[in-house]
Each structure stands twice: as structure tokens, then as C-alpha cells.
Amino acid sequence: MTDTSGGPVSASADDRQAVEYVLGRPLRQSWPPGALAPGSRVRVVRAQDWDGPWQVEFTGVVDAMGAPEPNEHAQAFAGELRYWVTFDTPQRDSGGDGPYRKALIWDRHLRAEPGGPDTP
Structure with a gap:
């Protein structure tokens, strides 16, 4: 699902429907001020x-x-904040479950990487 053109990643309607069904509510679409933009490259780090x-x-x-x-x-x-992050390659969590291709990640576990929507 990563957009190799450097533009924002388009959300998968199927993923959104599935997550909203499980949560029992729609996902928020209003981006908070100061939050990482959609399409931002990130590194997921360990605690x-x-x-x-x-x-x-x-x-x-x-x-x-x-x-x-x-x-x-x-x-x-x-x-x-918690961010939806699509992984470059599927990953297993610390308990060995997965592999997952996307997850909701706490921002303390995210580091901005070059190559996002505002960088070359």
C-alpha cells in the first residue's frame, strides 16, 4: 500500500470498513494540528x-x-497520539503474532524518516 511516487498513501476502503466494524464507530478523518501528515515516512522503534x-x-x-x-x-x-501505519514489509509483534501489514502505533514508538510528503 506504500505509494512509491512520494505522495500520500491512499486509504484502503476495505481496511477502513473492517476496522470501523470492529471498533463499532467511524474512524476520525480530521487531522490534528501538528500531527505527522498522511504519507509521512516513519521508523517504528522498540520501547x-x-x-x-x-x-x-x-x-x-x-x-x-x-x-x-x-x-x-x-x-x-x-x-x-496513535497513528495508523502501513509497514514496508509485514512484521511480527513482540509476542510472535502476525505478520501484520498495518497497525495502530503509539507516537512514542515512531520516528520521522526522510522521504515523506514534505521531503524529497
Whole structure:
């Protein structure tokens, strides 16, 4: 699903429908100010304080399927967002489940990479 032309990734209608069905609500489409833009290249990094959430670090792109949403988990940082990220190659989580091609990632596990929508 990565757009090799450097433009934003187009969201998959099938993925969106499936996720909205599971969540029981529509995904947000209003992008928060200051959030990474759809199509931004990112590196998914491992946590510093535990062995996860993924087996290895890898790259992907912020997916336009749904806008970043506030992370309401009890261990979330104040103002932390969660992003839909499509992986360059399928990945397994720290528990060995997967491989996954896309996931909802907490922004503390994302690092911006060159090559996104605003960089050559």
C-alpha cells in the first residue's frame, strides 16, 4: 500500500470498513494540528523499558485510513497520539503474532524518516 511516487498513501476502503466494524464507530478523518501528515515516512522503534511492542525496528508510512487519535490508555503520555501505519514489509509483534501489514502505533514508538510528503 506504500505509494512509491512520494505522495500520500491512499486509504484502503476495505481496511477502513473492517476496522470501523470492529471498533463499532467511524474512524476520525480530521487531522490534528501538528500531527505527522498522511504519507509521512516513519521508523517504528522498540520501547526502551520493555521488550516490545515489535520484534525489530522497521520502516513504514503514516496511513490516511484514519486520522491520528488521542491515546486514552492509562499508560499514555499527556497528548500522545496513535497513528495508523502501513509497514514496508509485514512484521511480527513482540509476542510472535502476525505478520501484520498495518497497525495502530503509539507516537512514542515512531520516528520521522526522510522521504515523506514534505521531503524529497
